[in-house]
Amino acid sequence: MGSVIPLKKSANSAYLDLKNLLGNKLSRVEGLIEQKLKSDVGLIKQMSDHHLKSGGKRLRALLTLGSAKLSGYVLGDRDINLAACVELIHSATLLHDDVIDESSLRRGIKTTNSIWGNQSSILVGDYLLSRCFEIMVDDGDLEILKLLSSTSAKIAQGEVLQLQHKGEADLLEDTYINIISLKTAALFSAATKTGACLSKSNEKEKKALESYGKNLGLAFQIADDALDYYAKEKLFGKEIGKDFFEGKTTLPLIIIFQKGNDEERSFLLEILKKEKRNDDDFSETLVNLVDLVKSA
Amino acid sequence: MGSVIPLKKSANSAYLDLKNLLGNKLSRVEGLIEQKLKSDVGLIKQMSDHHLKSGGKRLRALLTLGSAKLSGYVLGDRDINLAACVELIHSATLLHDDVIDESSLRRGIKTTNSIWGNQSSILVGDYLLSRCFEIMVDDGDLEILKLLSSTSAKIAQGEVLQLQHKGEADLLEDTYINIISLKTAALFSAATKTGACLSKSNEKEKKALESYGKNLGLAFQIADDALDYYAKEKLFGKEIGKDFFEGKTTLPLIIIFQKGNDEERSFLLEILKKEKRNDDDFSETLVNLVDLVKSA
Numbered sequence: 001m002g003s004v005i006p007l008k009k010s011a012n013s014a015y016l017d018l019k020n021l022l023g024n025k026l027s028r029v030e031g032l033i034e035q036k037l038k039s040d041v042g043l044i045k046q047m048s049d050h051h052l053k054s055g056g057k058r059l060r061a062l063l064t065l066g067s068a069k070l071s072g073y074v075l076g077d078r079d080i081n082l083a084a085c086v087e088l089i090h091s092a093t094l095l096h097d098d099v100i101d102e103s104s105l106r107r108g109i110k111t112t113n114s115i116w117g118n119q120s121s122i123l124v125g126d127y128l129l130s131r132c133f134e135i136m137v138d139d140g141d142l143e144i145l146k147l148l149s150s151t152s153a154k155i156a157q158g159e160v161l162q163l164q165h166k167g168e169a170d171l172l173e174d175t176y177i178n179i180i181s182l183k184t185a186a187l188f189s190a191a192t193k194t195g196a197c198l199s200k201s202n203e204k205e206k207k208a209l210e211s212y213g214k215n216l217g218l219a220f221q222i223a224d225d226a227l228d229y230y231a232k233e234k235l236f237g238k239e240i241g242k243d244f245f246e247g248k249t250t251l252p253l254i255i256i257f258q259k260g261n262d263e264e265r266s267f268l269l270e271i272l273k274k275e276k277r278n279d280d281d282f283s284e285t286l287v288n289l290v291d292l293v294k295s296a
Numbered sequence: 297m298g299s300v301i302p303l304k305k306s307a308n309s310a311y312l313d314l315k316n317l318l319g320n321k322l323s324r325v326e327g328l329i330e331q332k333l334k335s336d337v338g339l340i341k342q343m344s345d346h347h348l349k350s351g352g353k354r355l356r357a358l359l360t361l362g363s364a365k366l367s368g369y370v371l372g373d374r375d376i377n378l379a380a381c382v383e384l385i386h387s388a389t390l391l392h393d394d395v396i397d398e399s400s401l402r403r404g405i406k407t408t409n410s411i412w413g414n415q416s417s418i419l420v421g422d423y424l425l426s427r428c429f430e431i432m433v434d435d436g437d438l439e440i441l442k443l444l445s446s447t448s449a450k451i452a453q454g455e456v457l458q459l460q461h462k463g464e465a466d467l468l469e470d471t472y473i474n475i476i477s478l479k480t481a482a483l484f485s486a487a488t489k490t491g492a493c494l495s496k497s498n499e500k501e502k503k504a505l506e507s508y509g510k511n512l513g514l515a516f517q518i519a520d521d522a523l524d525y526y527a528k529e530k531l532f533g534k535e536i537g538k539d540f541f542e543g544k545t546t547l548p549l550i551i552i553f554q555k556g557n558d559e560e561r562s563f564l565l566e567i568l569k570k571e572k573r574n575d576d577d578f579s580e581t582l583v584n585l586v587d588l589v590k591s592a
Binding site: 039040041042043044092093096099100118119120122123124125126127129130131133134136137138140142145146149150152153155156157159160161163164 | 335336337338339340388389392395396414415416418419420421422423425426427429430432433434436438441442445446448449451452453455456457459460
């Protein structure tokens with residue numbers, strides 16, 4: 001469990017390297033988002049400000065910008081515009097996710113749904129997505145429009161697939177990978193592919209960047225799912241054990257199910273059948289998990 | 297209150313005239329939607345089938361088709377594709393609305409949220425909207441893409457504005473018109489304008505059809521809001537008095553506030569301040585409303 005902090009440090013340094021490489025571009029993306037979300041409706045402004053100012057690493061925007069730079073895109077602001085779109089798709093998803101997961105904390109601060117209620121969060125999510133499409137349409141590239149609109153459909157499908165398998169202790173690893181490919185990796189790979197589309201990259205280069213984004217997205221989600229079991233809330237910025245308490249089966253539980261003994265397997269089957277799981281269930285699951293990791 | 301049935305008959309006949317004028321086009325729109333919503337995720341298929349098969353007049357699709365015909369669009373299937381988009385924007389909105397309003401009935405049958413829960417309904421709404429953007433992108437007309445994506449942002453803004461003013465007995469008529477312009481009339485006018493954009497209509501013709509759609513949308517929403525007070529559930533297909541019980545101020549209440557006496561006004565102020573309103577509150581409000589209409 002002590003691996004979280006060193007991991008965080010090295011991840012942070014790679015992240016800062018990428019960010020520094022891009023000069024002031026990320027803050028220009030943030031400025032553009034703020035400007036495009038302007039609305040005469042006061043509540044929309046308040047909520048989107050709160051949501052966007054609650055930070056986040058803007059990793060997907062950075063990937064779009066970094067990939068554009070790597071592909072040799074230099075002139076113009078299309079990288080800024082499209083990085084903003086990718087980030088807005090992510091933000092819209094987060095607003096809806098927080099309603100769906102009944103989350104009260106994200107990145108250590110209160111979620112919009114916990115302040116303004118679920119109704120407003122659903123609508124402001126819709127607003128963000130619609131504005132994002134407007135920016136894409138202004139950019140006017142039909143290949144990118146096609147890519148990002150199909151990505152948005154994939155994210156929704158991944159989330160529904162996840163709901164459909166809720167409470168399944170014996171979730172197949174393949175199904176898990178399918179879920180996270182759709183709900184997370186699709187947007188990472190769209191981000192890197194979008195960057196490649198901005199310059200005259202050939203199909204092979206586009207494919208390579210798309211594949212890089214996809215694999216990074218898978219790794220990111222697997223790490224995030226592991227942190228739900230391992231991290232300290234202060235570092236993670238989210239509540240710990242949420243997936244477990246909600247009955248969402250992710251890789252750590254799949255590993256117990258694959259590698260555990262009969263007793264561990266039936267314990268898991270039993271507690272995931274329950275309407276609610278308690279702290280003791282979580283502690284026992286953690287013990288099983290640590291034992292398995294140690295013996296691996 | 298006896299005006300509902302005759303109104304329904306004459307509205308039905310105008311509706312059928314429009315539908316008959318368009319031959320099999322509406323069923324082609326429905327076929328296209330069904331085909332485009334296909335997903336490997338079983339739950340999405342089930343839910344979108346249920347939602348779409350629960351019917352509806354497809355009024356917005358008909359307006360798109362009718363406006364295209366009126367403008368002289370003949371060759372090709374773009375009218376079918378874009379009528380499907382307009383209808384999908386509406387469907388996505390309805391799925392989210394039903395979650396927001398906690399509705400259990402729409403068009404006389406159970407809503408998706410009441411069967412599969414709010415979480416899935418939010419996500420399937422996102423899926424419908426994303427698929428709709430994919431169809432628009434395939435159509436490839438940037439003017440229409442711009443129109444429909446900004447319409448989608450307007451709908452969300454209208455809904456948030458409505459939430460923001462919930463429980464306000466003294467809502468200004470202007471604010472009410474602004475709310476329904478955004479949440480309802482914007483899509484009606486986008487539907488008729490889209491039809492006009494498909495042929496070589498000049499700006500004046502486009503503007504005229506846009507304006508027709510907008511005014512029809514306003515009239516439609518005002519009638520719908522009135523039916524919430526007047527209709528019989530069997531004919532209306534929705535629960536009666538929902539706006540009232542939710543503290544949503546619409547034109548009937550605005551009229552009481554404008555034309556009522558001091559006693560009626562303070563009654564309204566008082567009951568809208570309450571956390572919940574009961575059947576007696578609704579009956580008394582109806583009596584005040586009928587008195588005002590009779591004396592008008």
